[in-house]
Amino acid sequence: MFKNKILGAIALSSLGAAALAHNGATGVVMERMMGMSAMRDVMKDLAPMMQGQVPYDEWAVRDAATVLQSHAGDNMARLFPEEPIPASSFAKPEIWSDWARFEALSEELRLYAEGLDIAAVNGLDVPVPIAAPAPPSDEMAGMPGMDAATMPMETPPETFTVEELMGLVARADQNAATIAAPTADGKITGIDFEVTAADDVFERISQTCASCHSLYRKGN
Amino acid sequence: MRGLIRTAVAFGAMGFVGIAIVASWPIAEPVHLGMLAGDAYRGAYLARSGGCIACHTGAAKGGAALSGGAPLDTPFGSFVPPNITPDPVYGIGDWTLDQFAVALRQGVRPDGKAYYPAFPYEFYADLSDQDVADLWAAIQTVPPVPVAAAESDVSFPFNMRWGLKLWRAAYLSPAKISPVMGQSPDWNRGQQLVTGPAHCAACHTGRNMLGGLKESEALAGNDNLPGGSKAPAILAADLAAKGWTVANMAYSLRTGVMPDGDVFGGGMAEVVQAGTSFLDEADREAIATYLLDQPGTPAPSGTPIADAGMAGMVHTPGMQMNVD
Ligand SMILES: [Cu+2]
Numbered sequence: 001m002f003k004n005k006i007l008g009a010i011a012l013s014s015l016g017a018a019a020l021a022h023n024g025a026t027g028v029v030m031e032r033m034m035g036m037s038a039m040r041d042v043m044k045d046l047a048p049m050m051q052g053q054v055p056y057d058e059w060a061v062r063d064a065a066t067v068l069q070s071h072a073g074d075n076m077a078r079l080f081p082e083e084p085i086p087a088s089s090f091a092k093p094e095i096w097s098d099w100a101r102f103e104a105l106s107e108e109l110r111l112y113a114e115g116l117d118i119a120a121v122n123g124l125d126v127p128v129p130i131a132a133p134a135p136p137s138d139e140m141a142g143m144p145g146m147d148a149a150t151m152p153m154e155t156p157p158e159t160f161t162v163e164e165l166m167g168l169v170a171r172a173d174q175n176a177a178t179i180a181a182p183t184a185d186g187k188i189t190g191i192d193f194e195v196t197a198a199d200d201v202f203e204r205i206s207q208t209c210a211s212c213h214s215l216y217r218k219g220n
Numbered sequence: 221m222r223g224l225i226r227t228a229v230a231f232g233a234m235g236f237v238g239i240a241i242v243a244s245w246p247i248a249e250p251v252h253l254g255m256l257a258g259d260a261y262r263g264a265y266l267a268r269s270g271g272c273i274a275c276h277t278g279a280a281k282g283g284a285a286l287s288g289g290a291p292l293d294t295p296f297g298s299f300v301p302p303n304i305t306p307d308p309v310y311g312i313g314d315w316t317l318d319q320f321a322v323a324l325r326q327g328v329r330p331d332g333k334a335y336y337p338a339f340p341y342e343f344y345a346d347l348s349d350q351d352v353a354d355l356w357a358a359i360q361t362v363p364p365v366p367v368a369a370a371e372s373d374v375s376f377p378f379n380m381r382w383g384l385k386l387w388r389a390a391y392l393s394p395a396k397i398s399p400v401m402g403q404s405p406d407w408n409r410g411q412q413l414v415t416g417p418a419h420c421a422a423c424h425t426g427r428n429m430l431g432g433l434k435e436s437e438a439l440a441g442n443d444n445l446p447g448g449s450k451a452p453a454i455l456a457a458d459l460a461a462k463g464w465t466v467a468n469m470a471y472s473l474r475t476g477v478m479p480d481g482d483v484f485g486g487g488m489a490e491v492v493q494a495g496t497s498f499l500d501e502a503d504r505e506a507i508a509t510y511l512l513d514q515p516g517t518p519a520p521s522g523t524p525i526a527d528a529g530m531a532g533m534v535h536t537p538g539m540q541m542n543v544d
Pocket residue numbers: 021022023025033
């Protein structure tokens with residue numbers, strides 16, 4: 001009896017904690033927060049791996065890619081039905097005035113997650129643990145002979161041109177859809193995931209999360 | 221709110237005489253940069269670090285570079301970052317370099333009126349003449365856009381620019397950055413970026429009723445950002461408690477991925493996407509080094525202790541590049 005009460009109290013308080021963790025959200029808002037949180041958890045595990053700080057594990061990457069896929073695309077978009085935004089939610093109303101773009105970003109995430117599954121076998125561009133390697137351009141990653149073995153740390157210098165810095169042209173290391181282009185159609189052109197390093201794809205994924213959050217999520 | 225009302229009453233009570241006096245009270249200090257030649261690359265890098273591109277370009281709406289940005293919604297009204305392309309009519313094409321320097325470092329318009337602090341000129345106050353000339357050169361590389369940006373929509377009494385002179389007298393806190401003895405070049409570079417052009421405090425420091433930065437609460441967080449979002453404290457102790465390290469912060473300032481796997485939202489996502497992700501890795505590490513290595517006390521860490529005759533550590537304005 002007593003034991004049951006304790007268990008009950010523990011169950012209640014952990015429920016309370018779960019609800020608090022999501023700001024008291026319920027229903028579909030709770031559901032999308034759980035999906036986002038599941039993605040957060042895999043990103044947390046992947047980030048140190050992608051920086052070479054912990055050993056690379058292809059199968060862990062592929063599992064993570066599956067989790068991301070399952071929460072992206074339509075599976076994400078359908079959890080954002082147009083409705084008054086409850087106080088528990090950090091969603092911005094622009095989601096619905098800009099629906100095509102929002103949907104395109106969630107689809108972009110799905111495509112990149114699919115890409116990560118394919119690219120997982122390629123491992124990292126920069127095998128040595130360093131703080132945060134410069135992102136090599138896709139062309140480099142795709143070029144024969146330009147792999148880590150022949151070019152150990154020779155990632156191109158991470159400098160941008162004046163045109164890129166001033167915002168006159170999109171930066172070469174990101175695809176246009178991700179940098180807040182007015183009409184993102186979610187198509188990923190010109191990336192061959194079979195020859196792209198996993199950390200490159202991972203960075204595109206984080207750019208997609210960031211793009212969507214900057215447009216449609218209030219800071220928490 | 222009471223503060224606002226009181227100020228409004230105070231403004232009203234001053235009457236015309238007061239207004240006339242304040243309105244004619246000159247605030248700009250003359251500068252003479254003459255024809256100082258600038259370096260467009262350095263200027264472009266500074267324009268990224270300083271957020272000029274982020275604020276003055278309406279990227280989300282596909283706007284042309286520097287042709288005017290998304291409105292900043294504040295309790296005082298909505299401020300539109302104007303068109304600063306070299307267009308002579310709708311931009312700043314007919315300005316002189318000196319006028320640009322006064323606008324940027326002192327927050328004063330060519331006609332002698334003050335800018336609103338929504339333009340974070342306080343953080344640019346310590347830029348050197350060379351920095352200003354570099355920015356000017358970079359702006360000249362942008363095509364002129366002959367279209368007016370939207371008007372700011374500021375409510376009474378804040379729409380009276382002369383009132384800003386009173387504001388300046390009370391709250392203006394122009395950045396003055398001196399290297400700190402005993403800290404590494406990286407740390408000092410970080411200090412320069414964070415307290416200067418990268419204007420992290422513009423969001424991460426609380427503001428009083430009239431939008432003045434609360435200097436005693438530097439980087440201690442701000443629950444009242446435009447658009448209703450919150451910027452957490454980025455004091456060393458808070459950051460350490462959340463698992464931030466120099467490496468993961470440098471990574472985060474490039475990719476947006478935080479140590480817990482979440483990805484920045486709100487204003488911070490834009491700061492990364494349109495700002496810090498363009499910086500050199502060394503500069504991101506410098507920012508992290510500075511933020512994570514602060515004296516344990518809330519006392520104004522990073523406050524200059526130089527200028528006291530320490531050889532080689534005296535205050536010189538301006539940004540060094542971290543490249544060579
Ligand atoms: Cu939540």
